Amino acid sequence: MSHTMEISQDLSPEKFVLGKRAGTWVVKFAGIGAVALAIALALGFTGDEATTSRFLHAYLTSYMYFTSICLGALFFVIIMQVTSAGWSATTRRIAELLTMNFPLMGVLSLPILASAAMGNATLFTWVDPSIVDNAQPGLSHLIETKSAYLNSSFFIGRVVFYFALWIGVASWFRKNSMAQDISGDPILTNKMKKFAAPAIPLFALSITFFALDMLMSLDPTWFSTIFGVYYFAGSFGAFMALLGIISNKLGGEGGILSGKIRDEHFHDIGKLTFAFVMFWGYIAFSQYILIWYANIPEETAWYHERENLYWGHVGILFVVRFAIPFLGLMSRHMKRVPGRMIIFGGWILVTHFYDMFFLTMPSQIQTLGYLKANALAEHGEEAAAALEATAHSFEAMPFGALEALCLIGIGGLFVAGVAHAFSKNSILAVRDPRMSESMTFHNP
Amino acid sequence: MDNNQNDLPHLGLLAEYETPEALLSASEKVRDGGYKRWDTHTPFPVHGIDEAMGIKPTILPWIVLGAGATGTCTALLLQWWSNAVAYPFLISGKPLFSWIPAFPITFELTVLFAGVTTLFAMLGLNRLPQLHHPLFEVKRFARATQDRFFLAIDSADPLFNDSSARALLEGTGASAIEEVPNMGASKTPPMWLLQIAVVLAFASFVPLGVIYSAWENTTDKPAWHFVWDMDFQESYRTGEKVPLFADGMAMRPEIPGTVATGELHQNTEYYAGKTADGSLIGTAPVAVDAALLARGQQRFAIYCTPCHGDSGYGDGIVQRRAQKLISIGGANGWVSPTNITTDAIGGQTDGQIFNSITEGVRTMPAYGSQIPVGDRWAIVLYVRALQRAANATIDDVPAANRGGL
Numbered sequence: 048m049s050h051t052m053e054i055s056q057d058l059s060p061e062k063f064v065l066g067k068r069a070g071t072w073v074v075k076f077a078g079i080g081a082v083a084l085a086i087a088l089a090l091g092f093t094g095d096e097a098t099t100s101r102f103l104h105a106y107l108t109s110y111m112y113f114t115s116i117c118l119g120a121l122f123f124v125i126i127m128q129v130t131s132a133g134w135s136a137t138t139r140r141i142a143e144l145l146t147m148n149f150p151l152m153g154v155l156s157l158p159i160l161a162s163a164a165m166g167n168a169t170l171f172t173w174v175d176p177s178i179v180d181n182a183q184p185g186l187s188h189l190i191e192t193k194s195a196y197l198n199s200s201f202f203i204g205r206v207v208f209y210f211a212l213w214i215g216v217a218s219w220f221r222k223n224s225m226a227q228d229i230s231g232d233p234i235l236t237n238k239m240k241k242f243a244a245p246a247i248p249l250f251a252l253s254i255t256f257f258a259l260d261m262l263m264s265l266d267p268t269w270f271s272t273i274f275g276v277y278y279f280a281g282s283f284g285a286f287m288a289l290l291g292i293i294s295n296k297l298g299g300e301g302g303i304l305s306g307k308i309r310d311e312h313f314h315d316i317g318k319l320t321f322a323f324v325m326f327w328g329y330i331a332f333s334q335y336i337l338i339w340y341a342n343i344p345e346e347t348a349w350y351h352e353r354e355n356l357y358w359g360h361v362g363i364l365f366v367v368r369f370a371i372p373f374l375g376l377m378s379r380h381m382k383r384v385p386g387r388m389i390i391f392g393g394w395i396l397v398t399h400f401y402d403m404f405f406l407t408m409p410s411q412i413q414t415l416g417y418l419k420a421n422a423l424a425e426h427g428e429e430a431a432a433a434l435e436a437t438a439h440s441f442e443a444m445p446f447g448a449l450e451a452l453c454l455i456g457i458g459g460l461f462v463a464g465v466a467h468a469f470s471k472n473s474i475l476a477v478r479d480p481r482m483s484e485s486m487t488f489h490n491p
Numbered sequence: 492m493d494n495n496q497n498d499l500p501h502l503g504l505l506a507e508y509e510t511p512e513a514l515l516s517a518s519e520k521v522r523d524g525g526y527k528r529w530d531t532h533t534p535f536p537v538h539g540i541d542e543a544m545g546i547k548p549t550i551l552p553w554i555v556l557g558a559g560a561t562g563t564c565t566a567l568l569l570q571w572w573s574n575a576v577a578y579p580f581l582i583s584g585k586p587l588f589s590w591i592p593a594f595p596i597t598f599e600l601t602v603l604f605a606g607v608t609t610l611f612a613m614l615g616l617n618r619l620p621q622l623h624h625p626l627f628e629v630k631r632f633a634r635a636t637q638d639r640f641f642l643a644i645d646s647a648d649p650l651f652n653d654s655s656a657r658a659l660l661e662g663t664g665a666s667a668i669e670e671v672p673n674m675g676a677s678k679t680p681p682m683w684l685l686q687i688a689v690v691l692a693f694a695s696f697v698p699l700g701v702i703y704s705a706w707e708n709t710t711d712k713p714a715w716h717f718v719w720d721m722d723f724q725e726s727y728r729t730g731e732k733v734p735l736f737a738d739g740m741a742m743r744p745e746i747p748g749t750v751a752t753g754e755l756h757q758n759t760e761y762y763a764g765k766t767a768d769g770s771l772i773g774t775a776p777v778a779v780d781a782a783l784l785a786r787g788q789q790r791f792a793i794y795c796t797p798c799h800g801d802s803g804y805g806d807g808i809v810q811r812r813a814q815k816l817i818s819i820g821g822a823n824g825w826v827s828p829t830n831i832t833t834d835a836i837g838g839q840t841d842g843q844i845f846n847s848i849t850e851g852v853r854t855m856p857a858y859g860s861q862i863p864v865g866d867r868w869a870i871v872l873y874v875r876a877l878q879r880a881a882n883a884t885i886d887d888v889p890a891a892n893r894g895g896l
Contacts, residue, residue, distance in 0.1 A: 332594060339591050342583070378552070489538035 058482070060228040060473035063303060072466035080459020087452035088158065097437035098449075100169035100414050103162055105450040107170065108407040109457040110159065111261060112285075112400050114152045115278065116461075118254055119286020120145035121213060122279075124220050125250060128236075129243035134315050136485035137307045140476045141293055142286070143224055144468040146217035151464045153210035155457060159261070160206060163199040169414055173197040173267040182420035190267045197267055205260055209253050216246055224476050231478035254279050265410035269349040273334045280330045281368075281402050284323030288395035291316045291388035297474065299385050307475060307486060310383045314490050317382025320395065324376065327402075328369030335361065352409040360405050368398040400454070408445060415441070502625045502673050503529075503646045504656055505632065506665035507639050511537045514640035517663035518543035521642065524659055528645035532626070532635040554612045555605050562604030566597040622680050628672045643671065762864055764845035771842030777868045787873030790866045794858060798828040803877040805830040826854045831874055832881035844871045 091102025120142040127135045127142075159170070168175035173194070176187035190197070220239060227235045255275025263274045271277075294316055298308025338346045353360045372395055381387050415438045422430040441447070476482070508514040514531060521529055522545040531540060574580070575588035585592070614620065626632050626643055635641050642665075644656050660668050716722045727733050727741035736743070745751060756762035760776045777783065792801075800806040805828040816822035829836065829852075836844070848867050851857035862870070885893065 336591055336594065340585075377556075491536060491538075 058475070058477040060475075060477050063473040063475040063477065064471065065303065065469045065474060067470070069466040069470035073463045073470065075463075076459045076466065077463035078459075080456050080461075080463060082456075083452045083459060084456030087449060087456050090449060090452070095433065095437065096169055096418050097415055097434050097441075099167070100411055100418065101437075101441060102449050102453070103159070103167075103170035104407050104411045104414075105453045106158055106457075107261065107265075108400075108403050108450065109453040110152070110155060111278075111407065112403045112454075113148075113457050113461045114257075115282035115399070115403070116286050116289055117146055117148050117152055118213070118250075118257075118279075119283040119289075121149075121217050122250055122254075122283055123286060123290070124217070125243045125246045128220070128239045129247065131240060131481075133481040133484035134312065134488055136479045136481040137304065137475060138290060138294055138312055138316070139479070140224065140472075140474055141290060141297075143217075143221045143476075144472060144474060145286075145289075145465060146213075146221065147468040148461060148464040149210060149214045149217055151460060153207075153214065155460070156206055156210070160203050163202050166199070169418065171197075171202075171264055171267075172414065172417065173264060174199055178414075178417050178421065180421075181424045182417045186268070193267060197264055202260060205256065209257050212249060212253055216249065224479075225472065227479060228473055228477050231480075233480040236480055251275075251279075254282070262406050265407065266349055266413065268345060271334055271338070271346075271349075273330060277327075277330050277334060278406075280323060280327040281399055284320060284327050285396055285399035287316060287320040287323055288392035288399070291320055291392040292396075295385055295389050295392075304475060309486075310385065311488060311490050312485075313385060313388055314379070314383045317376060317388055317391075320388070320392070321373070321376040321382070324369060324372045324395065328365065328373065331365065331369070352412055353405060360409070364398075364402060364405055368395075368402055372398070404446070404450075408450075411441070412438075500653075500673065501646065501670035503648075503651070503671045504644050504653075504660055505626060505629055505669045505671055506642045506660040506663065507631060507634075507667040507669075508642070508664070509639065509666050511640055513664055514642060515539060515543045517642055517660070517665065520659065520663050521644065524650070526644055526648050526650055526656075528648035528651075530643055530645075532632070532641040532643070534636050534638060534640075537640070549616065551609070551612055551616060555609050558608035558612075559601045559605035562601040563597055565604070566600035567593060570596055622684070625671050625674065628674055629669050631667065631669060646671075761868075764842040764849070771840055771846055773840045773842060775841040775845070775868050775871055777865075777872075779872055783869050784872055784876060786866065787869035787871070787876075790862065791870050791873045794862060795870065798855075799831055800828075802881065803831040803874065804881075828855075832878050836874075837878045837882070841871050841875075844874055 087102060087106070091099055091106070094102070123135075123142040124139060124146065126132075127139050162170050163174050166175050168178040172178055173190050176190040176194075179186045179190070219242070223235050223239050226232075255278075258275045258278035262278065263269070263271065291313065294304075294308045294312055296302060297304040298312065299305065302308075335350065338350060350361060354362075372391055375381060375391050375394070381391070415434065419431050419434045419438070422434050479485075506517065508517060511533065514533065514537065518531055518540065522543065531537075531544060533540070570593045571588045579587050581587065626641075631639075632641060642660070642663075644651065644660070646653075657668065729742055731741040732739050733741045758776075759765050759767055760772050765771055795803075796807050798805070798807045798809050800810070807828060810828050813822045813825045813827070817825060839847075845867055847855070848862065848870060849857060849859035858867070879887075885896075888896065
């Protein structure tokens with residue numbers, strides 16, 4: 048026990064505030080992000096309908112990508128509390144600080160909510176089902192039957208509710224954890240553990256419906272009951288990858304958390320990353336094999352867009368998002384050696400973006416088809432040809448300026464938010480009762 | 492050394508420690524002393540003991556990886572070979588072999604091979620199971636599962652020397668040092684265990700013997716049914732009455748407006764020998780060649796010769812038997828088979844003959860359900876050949892062969 052006291056004496060919260068080192072990032076990244084986002088918004092909302100549609104899809108891709116990392120961080124906090132995990136005590140605060148981006152992500156949902164509120168059906172066709180009438184007469188009936196759930200006001204209400212819930216849960220955990228930095232009261236740990244249990248189903252249901260609302264409803268006639276888990280599996284894997292990178296940077300030689308985050312932590316973070324690479328592969332494949340086997344048109348249509356009308360997305364995605372990191376992270380050595388996790392963490396973060404791209408962008412082909420048919424019926428051949436040209440430019444360059452601007456824009460603001468949180472708060476839960484365990488444990 | 496092991500005064504030295512830290516530092520000293528055959532025993536896993544003992548990382552992961560890869564390959568080969576090569580069977584238009592449905596089996600077999608290998612390779616690498624270990628003879632050693640930490644140096648170690656090993660252990664702060672007694676024969680398992688093992692080994696051949704004898708011999712006794720509901724399924728047979736459907740028939744009729752695969756017979760000239768308006772066609776709608784005639788000859792021999800005879804004169808074995816019966820007053824009402832080489836049949840069109848085979852004529856039954864349509868046309872052509880042969884003249888025989896007649 049004397050061992051424990053010695054360790055906690057040299058820990059004071061002030062020592063682990065990054066301050067200016069992170070503060071300079073805030074201005075830089077916020078500036079870059081704001082400019083990129085402003086250009087993207089300007090381009091997106093001044094162009095023709097096809098451009099607006101493409102902008103909204105591109106925006107949603109990046110938006111869901113960065114939101115998924117916040118969600119992964121929140122789940123990490125909850126799950127580490129509920130399992131009384133000792134090993135993660137030195138890394139948990141990083142996750143708690145990442146969840147400080149929830150308000151930012153809530154504000155950034157405005158363009159998506161606005162498109163629904165304004166009746167712009169170029170992102171979500173269910174906003175105005177009549178958009179499909181010229182392309183596929185009768186299809187709007189299928190969409191309208193779901194209008195009790197898929198309508199603009201209920202959709203906006205749900206999204207507001209999700210963010211209220213996440214901000215509330217995340218800040219409650221963060222506040223209690225930070226109060227412990229000062230008081231060192233172990234009762235707070237018990238309190239957080241008690242609340243973490245009911246937080247799990249709340250989190251599970253909210254992330255499921257969030258994924259259904261934001262991504263699955265892009266094609267309102269398609270459905271997959273595993274879809275929420277799919278998004279969750281990718282989200283938590285991506286967060287673990289990011290945590291691996293941050294831990295390696297802060298816990299490596301000369302880092303502020305050097306000695307607090309050790310190779311044992313790299314190993315454990317690597318194990319969870321590896322597990323969720325497998326879990327993602329398992330879920331993604333389960334969804335695919337059932338749809339492949341049943342071969343029912345209304346289900347295969349979604350994969351048809353992604354496998355045949357586009358690139359060979361499905362096969363590529365399984366290889367890059369599952370097979371390569373699976374083989375790469377398999378050995379104990381790879382997880383423990385500092386720096387390796389930066390490579391594979393980066394790989395997973397890139398391929399997770401690819402996954403979000405895969406979920407979102409191909410729906411745009413469908414929307415373009417509707418828009419073309421409408422233009423042909425209402426404004427004649429010329430208008431349709433103009434849209435056709437936009438569509439062609441998209442097929443030639445699926446990741447173009449709009450996609451890049453949205454990624455840099457939302458990404459810049461996200462990084463600025465993280466840097467802001469790191470510059471103002473201690474990045475180590477210094478007086479967590481399991482701190483000494485976390486600093487001394489060994490993997491068998 | 493093993494030869495005279497029974498003569499050794501003891502099998503090694505056992506040192507006891509009160510804390511894991513003491514054991515760790517002692518282990519480092521023994522490791523640095525260069526000993527190879529020694530081990531530590533603790534009531535719980537002690538972190539850092541591997542490094543302190545200088546144990547090299549185990550090769551178990553590589554064995555498991557190899558077994559897993561073997562499982563992957565086995566599963567893929569098995570599925571590919573059985574589905575695409577040995578017994579190709581098309582299921583709902585899916586490819587005979589595809590990676591996608593092969594995945595679950597591949598995953599299971601990979602895990603199975605890897606998992607089973609992990610267990611047995613771990614046991615093998617640890618030389619387990621061991622029925623007995625000399626350390627159990629030391630009474631104190633029982634506390635290795637409770638609250639004491641032990642370090643044992645085997646006297647079989649090439650460096651082992653009683654006094655120097657004892658001095659080394661004494662220098663590590665051991666709370667006690669004991670000799671591991673040499674119980675001589677304790678290395679061999681007890682006799683009763685060997686006897687049971689021999690009996691079990693022989694007994695294991697009994698099921699194989701039963702299977703072999705069942706394989707080699709025939710029997711008039713009914714089969715054994717191990718899985719009753721597989722052998723006697725609650726399924727209906729053709730023509731059976733069932734309460735499930737309004738018409739009470741087990742055989743379901745084709746659904747109106749549908750055509751089963753391969754049953755779309757739009758070409759009525761070929762399938763029915765009739766034109767679209769229902770009149771019989773004149774000439775067979777098939778390309779005539781020697782292979783088709785040979786097929787016709789063979790099919791004619793199977794289906795037609797019993798009554799019509801080899802040459803079509805209506806003198807097949809059934810007719811000859813009927814004549815025999817008539818000659819002794821039997822076979823009342825017998826209708827003789829037709830001589831199909833006469834002008835009456837020769838004057839019929841191909842379509843008419845085809846129709847006769849398909850639908851039957853007077854007492855001749857219909858063969859449409861027994862003979863596939865292609866074979867029926869082959870028989871029609873062979874009948875034409877028989878008619879030609881029956882009415883041949885010497886001019887039909889090639890000049891070179893006429894001498895043989």
